[in-house]
Amino acid sequence: SLSIGIVGLPNVGKSTLFNALTKTANALAANYPFATIEPNVGIVGVPDPRLEKLAEIFGSAKILPAKVEFVDIAGLVRGASEGQGRGNQFLANIRETDAICQVIRVFTDPDVTHVDGDVAPERDIETINTELILADLQTLEKAIPRLQKESRTNKDRKATLDAAEAAVKLLDGGTTLYAGAKGAGIDPKDLRELHLLTAKPFLYVFNLDADELVEEELRAQLSALVAPADAVFLDAKIESELVELPDDEALELLQSVGQEESGLAQLARIGFETLGLQTYLTAGPKETRAWTIRKGATAPEAAGVIHTDFQRGFIKAEIVSFDELVEVGSIAAARQVGKARIEGKEYVMRDGDVVEFRFNV
Ligand code: GDP
Numbered sequence: 587s588l589s590i591g592i593v594g595l596p597n598v599g600k601s602t603l604f605n606a607l608t609k610t611a612n613a614l615a616a617n618y619p620f621a622t623i624e625p626n627v628g629i630v631g632v633p634d635p636r637l638e639k640l641a642e643i644f645g646s647a648k649i650l651p652a653k654v655e656f657v658d659i660a661g662l663v664r665g666a667s668e669g670q671g672r673g674n675q676f677l678a679n680i681r682e683t684d685a686i687c688q689v690i691r692v693f694t695d696p697d698v699t700h701v702d703g704d705v706a707p708e709r710d711i712e713t714i715n716t717e718l719i720l721a722d723l724q725t726l727e728k729a730i731p732r733l734q735k736e737s738r739t740n741k742d743r744k745a746t747l748d749a750a751e752a753a754v755k756l757l758d759g760g761t762t763l764y765a766g767a768k769g770a771g772i773d774p775k776d777l778r779e780l781h782l783l784t785a786k787p788f789l790y791v792f793n794l795d796a797d798e799l800v801e802e803e804l805r806a807q808l809s810a811l812v813a814p815a816d817a818v819f820l821d822a823k824i825e826s827e828l829v830e831l832p833d834d835e836a837l838e839l840l841q842s843v844g845q846e847e848s849g850l851a852q853l854a855r856i857g858f859e860t861l862g863l864q865t866y867l868t869a870g871p872k873e874t875r876a877w878t879i880r881k882g883a884t885a886p887e888a889a890g891v892i893h894t895d896f897q898r899g900f901i902k903a904e905i906v907s908f909d910e911l912v913e914v915g916s917i918a919a920a921r922q923v924g925k926a927r928i929e930g931k932e933y934v935m936r937d938g939d940v941v942e943f944r945f946n947v
Contacts, residue, residue, distance in 0.1 A: 588878070589627075589655040590789075590857050591683035593662045593676075595710055596701050598691035599793040599822035604628060604658045606822070606850060609829040626658040630854040632865075633847065634876055636908050636938065640867060641874040643916060652865045652876040654857045657683055663701070664713050667720035677721050677783070685787040685860050687853070688714050692808065693795045693821070707792065708811055712760075715784070719757045722782045726754050729780055749776035757784065764788050765814070787860045788815040791853060796821045800844040816856045820849025864937040867908065868892075885933040889943045899946035903929045908938040917942075 594600045607628030631651035641649050659679045666676060680686060690707050691700065702709065730750050737743040749772050753763060756770045762784035767774055774785055790812045798804055799819060809817045821843070828836045828848050840848060858878075865876040866888055877891050885905075890897030905927050906920045917940075920926045935941075 588684045588861050588863065589657050589682075590685045590687050590861070591657045591659045591680050592687050592689060592791075593659045593680065593714060594689035595691070595713065596663065597698055598689050598710070599693070600658065600660075600689050602822040602826050603689060603791070603793070603820075603850075604656070606825040606829045607656050626660075628656045628658070629653045630656065630850055630857075632854045632858050632876070633851045634865070636867065637874050637876060639912060640869045640908070640940065643911065644869040644874060645871055646869055646874040647871065648873045650873055650875040652858065652863075652878045654854045654861070656687070656853075656857075659683075662714060662717060664717070667717045667724065680718075680783055680786075681781050683786070685789065685857065686718075686783070687789050687791060687857065689791045689793055689822075690808075692792050692798065692804075707808060711790075711811060715760070715762055718783045719760065719762060722763070722784050723754065723757050725780055725782060726750050726757070730754070745773075745776045746779065749773060750780065753777060753782070762788070787862075788812070789856060789860045790815055790817045791849070792817060792819050793822045794819055796824055796843045816860060818849060818852045818856055820852070822849075825849050864935070866935050866937075866939045866941050868941055879935060883935050884931065885929055885935060885941075885943075886931055888935045888941070889945065892943070895947055896943055896945050900931065901944045901946060903933065903944070904942045905929050905933075905939045907936070908940055911940050 592600060592604060607630060631653055634651055637649045637651060640646070657679065659676050662676050688711065690710050691705055692707055694705055702713070730747070733743055733747040733750055737747045752770055752772050753767075756763065756766045756772070763772070763774070763777070763782055764784055764787060767785065777785060792808050794804075799821060805817075805819055808819070824839065824843060825848060828839060829850075831839060836848070840846065862881050863878050864881050865878055868875050868877065877888065879888050879891055885903045886897045886900040889900050889903070906917065906925055910925045911917070911920055914920050914923060914925060917926065
């Protein structure tokens with residue numbers, strides 16, 4: 587499944603946040619019998635108020651939200667690209683993830699030392715970016731002589747060579763591919779085979795003191811540091827308390843610090859968007875469930891997420907949009923008023939489609 591790697595300097599609150607993620611994962615695991623939870627993997631349900639509404643309409647016994655997987659990537663420190671700390675091990679781990687989430691310390695606490703002496707979000711972002719950029723430059727330096735050789739005999743390799751050379755220029759200037767490829771006229775497709783780290787989508791978690799969570803000006807300043815990437819603001823200590831509390835008390839604690847949604851829920855929601863994903867919904871007496879697909883997926887591809895046989899034997903899909911279903915109150919009513927559409931193999935799924943597949947087995 588799709589995963590987001592969590593990176594950050596030591597003592598920024600990664601473990602605190604990750605422990606909270608893992609608690610959520612274990613709570614969810616009860617609903618996902620086939621999910622194996624490894625010690626460095628946490629799975630968070632993507633909050634979606636539509637699911638409760640659907641479960642009501644269908645009298646579903648349980649609700650299964652879409653999920654996002656987070657992987658704890660330890661050991662990213664200054665000098666990591668030259669083998670400091672756990673060095674190249676973390677690079678291998680990041681390469682396997684689909685997006686990178688950096689946790690950045692904003693909280694001040696004299697008892698928690700900062701590896702570089704003081705709390706400075708902008709510098710920390712740069713430190714991590716620099717390590718990722720250096721790692722990509724190493725990859726490119728190795729690849730370019732090979733690409734030059736290949737493009738002498740194979741014209742098709744020229745696009746990749748040109749993109750690789752443009753990437754070196756961009757990275758040398760301190761810009762990641764995610765932030766700068768488009769502006770530099772680089773087509774990410776040409777570089778895909780090199781699995782460059784800074785080409786992955788980025789998102790950022792700012793770990794604030796509780797009283798900073800409501801400081802709009804501070805949040806705007808921090809957002810500006812990472813734009814166009816998305817930012818989540820949370821207090822990791824509060825997150826670790828929230829996962830221990832029953833729902834009503836958790837809500838009370840959140841409201842006491844001026845928040846409506848937990849940081850982990852925001853992280854799952856924004857992570858989902860960063861990965862370019864959307865959901866479609868199935869519902870019945872047994873369960874209401876959100877299924878994860880890439881934006882642009884067709885109906886047979888969506889069916890394949892439930893079971894590969896469903897994709898192979900796909901005949902058609904009966905689809906009602908969530909909003910229309912809620913408006914008329916039931917599938918039967920939707921059929922009567924012509925709101926239940928029969929769609930075929932070419933249909934491109936839309937977010938919030940409520941679906942029943944017909945297939946041959
Ligand atoms: P890591 O090295 O990035 O994994 O950081 P840890 O999660 O181990 O946190 C380092 C220390 O900072 C621990 O003593 C945490 O209790 C503390 N800490 C983490 N998050 C917060 C926070 O939001 N506020 C405060 N005051 N302390 C925190």
